[in-house]
Amino acid sequence: MPAAGPTSRPRGGYRSFLGSQSQPWSCPSTCSETGCAITSTRNCGNSSGGRSQHRLMVWRNVMSARPWAWSIVVAVGVMALGFISEPIAFAQKPAVSGNPSLASCPARRPVLRIAGVFPEEFSPHPVETRFSSTTYTWLHQIPLFGVDPWEENVDAAYGAAESWEFLPGLRGIKMKIRKGLTFNDGTAVTAKDVAFSLKLYMTKFADDQVAGALRGIGLNVEVVDDHNLRIDFAKGAITFPQEFSPLVFPLYVISEAYHSNGEMSQAAIEKFRTNPMSAGPYKVAARQAQQFMTLEAARKDPLLGCPVYQRIEIRNIQETGTRIAQFRTGALDIVAGNRDLIRQVKAIGAQIIDKPASNMIGLYIFQTNVENNVFQDERLRKAAAHAIDHKLIGETIWKGIGVTPWGCTWPPSTEISTQNPRYVKACGTPYPYDPARARQLLAEAGYGPAKRPAVKLVYWNNYPEETALAEALQPMLNEVGFNASIERIDRAEWARRQNNKGLTNTIMFFGPGGRVTALSGAYFAYAGNVGPVHDKDVQKALAKASGASTLEEYMNAMAEIGTYGHDRAYSPGFFSASAIWFVRKGIPDWGLSRSKGRGPLNLLPLVAGLQK
Structure with missing residues (x-):
């Protein structure tokens, strides 16, 4: 039974389309485009209750040792109101497009500048990405299992896997790879690339969490033909498509040929990192470990459409005062916020957007x-x-x-x-x-x-x-x-x-x-x-x-x-x-609070101009 995406999204959570609780978890046979609905509980509320004067004094003493907190309030209090206002195009359902040329895309906005606490290596190699790397990696790579742009459900329309079907007893999965997908050099994405990528994610070069989970499931990958493969599980893996999508820990598809003809070594990893191969609307233009990553518009992507910005700059600025000062002067458009400053930021016309249950x-x-x-x-x-x-x-x-x-x-x-x-x-x-x-x-x-x-x-x-x-x-x-x-x-x-x-x-x-x-x-x-x-x-x-x-x-x-x-x-x-983000005036809410993904900042609906 295919497990990719129903024609109309089921409502009411898992039980509404699972039927009996004892049945294997999979999507209806009509799954092919809009994905399997996933529900999760997110309740936001205030903690309250009386606290002792002694403990409050301890906390006040801690705060008094951090004078920068008060200087930030002063800085925000004098923020200018002159934020630039621009209309924003929102993401919609994609159509597979055979034209990768940017010439067919609308004029792009020049730059989007983001700063947060991103202690990232900012590696352009997909296998070296972490959970928070989806902020930028999804913009220049293609995930095996797609997710809708707002990160609410698994959605086959946005990934390399066009459809999939669990084997009896969930002892494996058969997968069909979408035809017409290419890496940014024009070479086709094939089942061989998917098989190579899965094996690479199980090596020491991948993050411990994703490698450990894949090894724990026990994968045996068999390529059937250019667009079909079979994966046998040593153990069942009922959450396999969700667990390894951008909702949790995405597996991105890597070109086997470009990766030193399938070599899995430190030398091959470093060679790819030095000159990465992209597979999305953006490409990596520059990066420095734990400092920044700059993306540039690369192509009209067959799944994500045209890039909205010519350049996206993502910086790791850990000092709150520095982020806020640059936000105040207009040097940054989106910054990781501080709850102490919410009232002041609202007063100058900027917006407060949150990502629920981020931590x-x-x-x-x-x-x-x-x-x-x-x-x-x-x-x-x-x-x-x-x-x-x-x-x-x-x-x-x-x-x-x-x-x-x-x-x-x-x-x-x-x-x-x-x-x-x-x-x-x-x-x-x-x-x-x-x-x-x-x-x-x-x-x-x-x-x-x-x-x-x-x-x-x-x-x-x-x-x-x-x-x-x-x-x-x-x-x-x-x-x-x-x-x-x-x-x-x-x-x-x-x-x-x-x-x-x-x-x-x-x-x-x-x-x-x-x-x-x-x-x-x-x-x-x-x-x-x-x-x-x-x-x-x-x-x-x-x-x-x-x-x-x-x-x-x-x-x-x-x-x-x-x-x-x-x-x-x-x-x-x-x-x-x-997680709290401050967003400059003129950038409307793009739906971050809808995200059920693990990353702290889903940018896709804001920066990819998907077309119906």
Whole structure:
């Protein structure tokens, strides 16, 4: 039965077109164009409740040590009103076009300039992309499984796979590759390129999450002909099209011939990175690791249509003050925002646009299987969870805006498994703030005033609020008996520690959310180099999720993972939080708040002029 996209989008979530809960999850036989609907739960509400004067004073003391916050308010207060106003064309359903020439496209706007906290390598190689890389990678590469421009549903009309059909028992999938697709040098996209790409994504050169998930499923890829292939699964993979689409962790199609004739080596990766091959309306014109990426209009794309802008500049500017100052002068069009400044930005005519549930805030406690890790003791993990006044943090740092309580850092609140009551019961409620219970747990573990467990709050400034959150967590942990310090590292150091058991006695506290299926992230958080691989219950649940042959089996397995993650405090969560963006006057809302994708900023409806 094909699983690509129904002629009319089904309503009412999964149950409306699944029928019996015990049936394999797939789309109706008419799927070919508009995709399988996916629903997820996103509720935004304010946290409230009385807090002690002492804790508020602790927070005020933290803020007083950060004078830049007040200088930003002053800077925004004098923002000029002279933003340029331009009409914007919105994305619509594409038609396959055989004309790649830009000469047939409308006149383009000169430039779109974006700045955020993007600690990216900004690699033009698709296999080196991360979850947040969809912001720019989808604009210059073609995903295997398409998603509609607003990232709401899997939609075969926007990917290389024209249709697909699960094999009996979900032991594999047959896939038809769309005819007429080309890379930007004019060579055809074929099933051989897809097979090569799948194999490359399972190597050490790919991100740990996607490689781990693919290896966990166990793929055997067979090319049938130029436009058909078969993939056998060692285990079932009910969420395969969703998990590996731009909704979660997209697999992009790479030219086998252009990639050193199919070579999978560091030399081949670097050669492609130096002179990349695009397959979209834009191409990579310039980039610098952890600094910026510049895209330029390249062609009238057969799926995404004409590029709206001649150039798109995406910059990693981590300092809020610098972003806001450049936004004020008109040097930037879209910037990662700060909740403290929302009122002032609105006052000068700019817009506030949010991406719901973009981040999961809580404690990420890794490598609990390592012997010298104090967090090997479950009591210390629970003590840390009880030590944190997450309601106060939500009210102060996040201003209660776009904050929804959630008791697991992983799996997230956007998972399809929220339809399963066991899943919601497991992760729906955070650990209560209870410093007395935290002290009791530390005492039971043999700690006290003369013996305080030394732990580190580690981050690498992936997100705008990370520094403020670290500064709020530290005194709360120390108040109950921990000896907590703060350490900021870069992503390379994070990777080194991850691979060398260097995350012991460490708490991380900020992660990405916003995905409808969480299998890749579950492999990362609960297996591999960082997960509790010693916990047989967790590993069995993970195997059930990856081997599920029905949606019901998958959701039950994710409920088990959530239960262990919460109850054994491997991943005690506090809340999900939306990402805030400031947008200059003249750029209307392009539907970012509709996105169910994992990336923080979906630009496609704004920058691709798709035609009916």
